[in-house]
Amino acid sequence: MQLQSMYQEIILDHYRNPHGRGLREPFEAEVHHVNPTCGDEVTLRVHLDGDTLADVSYEGMGCSISQASVSAMYELVIGKSVPEALATGEHFMTLMQSKGDAAVAEELEDELEDAVAFAGVSKYPARIKCALMSWMALKDASARALSVTHPATPSGGQA
Numbered sequence: 001m002q003l004q005s006m007y008q009e010i011i012l013d014h015y016r017n018p019h020g021r022g023l024r025e026p027f028e029a030e031v032h033h034v035n036p037t038c039g040d041e042v043t044l045r046v047h048l049d050g051d052t053l054a055d056v057s058y059e060g061m062g063c064s065i066s067q068a069s070v071s072a073m074y075e076l077v078i079g080k081s082v083p084e085a086l087a088t089g090e091h092f093m094t095l096m097q098s099k100g101d102a103a104v105a106e107e108l109e110d111e112l113e114d115a116v117a118f119a120g121v122s123k124y125p126a127r128i129k130c131a132l133m134s135w136m137a138l139k140d141a142s143a144r145a146l147s148v149t150h151p152a153t154p155s156g157g158q159a
């Protein structure tokens with residue numbers, strides 16, 4: 001099977017059978033992100049155990065890329081610490097900036113698992129935001145959850 005069609009199969013499989021979908025309790029933070037250029041939406045909750053992502057639960061609607069991306073992300077980040085998960089998100093960002101460079105995808109394959117299947121999306125600037133929406137939501141929710149469970153020194157005071 002060709003790599004591109006294998007990647008498409010992985011994306012379709014996550015779209016049809018999303019992993020970890022549904023909003024669950026408990027959670028420390030909930031965010032709602034939209035990608036207005038495509039009409040994608042995701043509501044995402046983060047539950048931390050210490051700084052480990054004990055659960056990431058979500059609901060969403062939109063194109064197959066946006067919804068498959070949340071599912072693949074869920075698989076990747078559950079059980080990781082927030083810094084590890086955000087580092088993985090940075091690698092996903094690198095993949096999205098690769099403009100379809102197969103060498104970049106190959107390099108990131110072990111780290112990104114199924115999420116490497118979105119490599120082809122990097123050739124289509126209009127779709128990159130679809131794939132990145134879930135990771136933006138995770139970053140946002142994790143930061144909020146950490147600020148709840150690990151309150152910073154009471155100097156800032158902003159929400």
Ligand code: ZN
Pocket residue numbers: 035038039040062063064065066130
């Ligand atoms: Zn989309």
